[in-house]
Amino acid sequence: MKLRYIETEDCGAILEVASDWWGSNYSSDMFSKWFINHFRETCLLAEENGKMIGFIMGFLSQTKPDEAYIRIVMVDPAWRGKGVGRALYEKFFKNTEVLGRNTIRCVTAPRKKDSITFHARLGFSIEPQEQEIDGIPTCLNYDGRGGNRVVFKKLLHN
Known part of the structure; x- marks a missing residue:
């Protein structure tokens, strides 16, 4: 499994799977280029053999300088229970810690x-x-x- 930052060109693929992975209709402004442009260091994607299998999106609090917030995490149902979510969270923790949170x-x-x-x-x-x-x-x-x-x-x- 490879973890990397979400790029703006990933937004379409995320929108395509979000409702299916969530289990009901799901749409969010976060799945947009503007969100990735502003919060890239706290938006991560997990891949296996080039296929997206999960993602985590969050941000650093502007109001509380010691805090970061995880807004959404989704894992492909076929990959749940295999450590994808844990890996995404742990990488988010490391990234936000480096950023002083x-x-x-x-x-x-x-x-x-x-x-x-x-x-x-x-x-x-x-x-x-x-x-x-x-x-x-x-x-x-x-x-x-x-x-x-x-x-x-x-x-x-x-």
Whole structure:
């Protein structure tokens, strides 16, 4: 498996697979050339024999100078459970650490139990919230559009 930066010419291929890999309709402005032009160092793609098998997209916080945020990660369903996601996260951690960040944040939906378990295995902790869904601390209306999310935090150094 090869990890590399996402390039602007990869945007079309990402758009083509995003909904299938996500399991429902998925579209995002992040899958665009402008996002890659501005956040290239925190956007990585995994390939096997020249075929895209996963990607991670994030950015460095402008407001919190010690933090980076992982916005989206997708892995080809045929490659899940084979270390692709872990490799992408670990490379993201290294890249953001070099760029002076020590805290990584990301979210997932409370119904995505496999994602919650995966993040815990990578050393993320769940941020406390006033509410819980199915016993999991959950930020209600996280995105301002009604989306509830489990909020994760990982310190690269203690």
